[in-house]
Amino acid sequence: MSSDELIWRIAGGSGDGIDSTSQNFAKALMRSGLDVFTHRHYPSRIRGGHTYVEIRAADHKVQSRGDGYNFLLALGDSFARNPQEDAFYGNEEIKPLSENLDELREGGIIIYDEGLISEEDVDALDLEARAEENDWHVFPMDLRGLAREHGREVMRNTAGVGATAALLEMDLEHIEDLMSDAMGGDVLEANLEILHEAYDTVTEEYDFEHDLRAPEGSHEAEQALLSGSNAIAYGAIDAGCRFISGYPMTPWTDVFTILSQNFPDMGGISEQVEDEIAAAALAVGASHAGVKAMSGSSGGGFALMSEPLGLAEMTETPVVLIEAMRAGPSTGMPTKPEQSDLEHILYTSQGDSQRVVFAPGNIEEAYEQTRLAFEIAWDYQLPAIIIYDQKLSGENTNVDVDFFDREPAPDLGSTLTEEELREAAHDNSGKFKRFNYEDAENGVASRSIPGQKGGRFLATGNEHSPVGHISEDPDNRVAQMDRRLEKLESIREDLDSRESSTQTYFGDETADYGIITWGSSQGAVEEAVERLNDAGHSVKGISVSDMMPFAEADVTEFLESVDEAMVVEMNATAQFRGLLQKELGRFGEKLTSLLKYNGEPFEPAEIVEGYEVNFVEEEREPTAQVRIEPAAGD
């Protein structure tokens, strides 16, 4: 007997090893042949504070966290602060249990560590009555005691995993293998003992009245478990990027860390610098000197990058910047996802924007579009930005290993060699016409690199003549501006002419209703569309990646084909809907919005409900913490 899907939530305090335990358990599920998807919820704290990771596993592709969950392993918070009466942060010891009850599905399982969570606190939750009401199966276990008996207290996570496996009737083989990969000696031995002891205790001593079992599945090809941050970093590596500069900021730090750890072995360079102005300026400087370079940050840090970003546009220096959004404004909620930096990324820095912006919707797209960003940036000599968020950054899913079996693409695009420079146009004093609008193709004038013979020119943030001299001549200004903007039109044509679109479509092609989304909300929308169609509705969806130059043709075609559409995004002011209307200049009366900005990503059921409220039973209010924004003029 196996169930359709498992959504296992491991909850504890920050610093309790929730992350690494969940990572290994997700891998074990993947190795057993399942598709997995993880969702991480954590506070902006080093030690203590309620945190959880959810792992959804099924025998079919899972693209979102799902709705609620069905298995809770509540470890207690070993770094909890002593609760005082009316403490602002409440009783943290009980939170891994108490905070997670509302979303637990009917028939769900709870294991909690009675070694850390006191009986008194559990009684206060009225757990027994709630369990009865919801048909929950509750297993209090002294995980801490069990861990202490065979090893150390911190190994209680292992005891929890052992108990989980027993209740789900899972084989321990993959879990044991992963433990052996990660540790050795006495530590491994102690952990294995704890794992088995917990497994055996549960199997022998508990009555199984629950229906939930681990799903069963198989893969046709070898799988790898990766996060969005891994995918971006790997896309950069395969695009030949070997220079990254940055300043730490959650959640962008993940990509910075991955590349900083890999670059030394690849002859690459990573620089942690004094601030984000410097970080982006270094990437521009490295690119100017002939290297494929990138930088990035999250909202607040990216604000500091506005200046170098504009410099890259004006000097036509290729560079890739990435921005990992989190809830704003200002410091906002540092560890919570939001899609509220879209307008910031599109328009920050003075003057008319001359940049490319991609918003990948899942892990494969994060890899593909990072590669694409480098290709476009170096071919067309402008900044290309990947905008993603805390959600995509930290969620893990399985991908075919073969997906990454690709040729590297280190080519510098429209950069000349010394030999080619000899044939290129120079002014009468021998300066290379780096910004030559006369024989530019698609707006692109070829570049040279300092140190090359016959290539010297001046790059400047001022408007400039073909060799780079500062110029305020009106004719030159218009010619240069038009040439730079022509590059964006050329990029749009280039992207539209490619075999595969960067937009992602799902659902019933002939549907009258549409759901439009962008970035990391894609998975939840995809699943919602599938469910709506299964329930007899006729719906289709599009997830848009090309923010600038905007995917005008693709989105126009989609919107023309439906009567009404709902725009789904994680922000409070419907930024993407605003962009649609600005770029397309119509469809305002067709577009309603479903907005969420409470710090949690969409669950598919919330989108289904939003659809029903919008298009089926319009008198109803949504039950989820979302907001419906009616169409303009509605």
Place this chain on the structure above:
Amino acid sequence: MSAFNAIGEEREIDRDEYTPGVEPQPTWCPGCGDFGVLKALKQALPEAGKTPEEVLTVTGIGCSGKLNSYLDTYGFHTIHGRSLPVARAAKLANPDLEVIAAGGDGDGYGIGGNHFIHSARENHDITYIVFNNEIFGLTKGQTSPTSPKGHKSKTQPSGSAKTPIRPLSMSLNAGASYVARTAAVNPNQAKEIIKEAIEHDGFAHIDFLTQCPTWNKDARQYVPYVDVQESDDYDFDVTNRAEAAEMMRETEDVLNEGTVLTGRYYVDEDRPSYTEEKRAVGELPDEPLAERYFDDDAEWERSYDLLERHT
């Protein structure tokens, strides 16, 4: 074989090669100290054996930022205060380039102060020339970080309540391994100091006094000046940090009283440059990274080979 054949080229270099054919005449005001920097560079670069196309001159914004419009090297006229991070990265990407950064006192000690401190701290092997005229020139005469206390301007109508910044002391404390002050009115010393700075392996900071005859008329034109190495009144060891610190402090104190002291203040030939430090920890390739992109035979690592940890 190098993709950058202007680098390390052995040949006679004519000073005129550094004068651009198209815009040979700077637009600086008559009598401006900036001419002195340009002239000293045009002399120092050939003497140091550098050809125009192996030099990258990175400037900030202000009158000083126009330097690379009139000096015919590879140039990058960046944004206000940001010449140093651009210059540093170019040097890391291709350590064989001769990288010179330049900007004004507002650019380097004000808006770009953080970059100045960290560039000195890290001891990047670049030359950094600060055109110090104790005023914001291009924006028409506002008080700058080096303007004397009491300086009156349109933005400080009652006179500045702020003590000026101490550029030499700041540089020393931050970690620069070569610190000098020269003046436009002292062309021979200026040329020698620039040449030394170029040849120095590490962060070489030159505070270059450049009189502004238009917006800082009241200020001295930095004459008479005194060379602390040549004068019998001063005796200190430029390799001794404590003595250098004391001499710098005195130099900064007396400038606003009318005594212009110039010369070398601190020289540390032993401190490894950032290039060396980063190579030593294995985080900078031995060959310039920029060369690799032009090498058709280069082998590029793939993410596919990193996947074992994810399976």
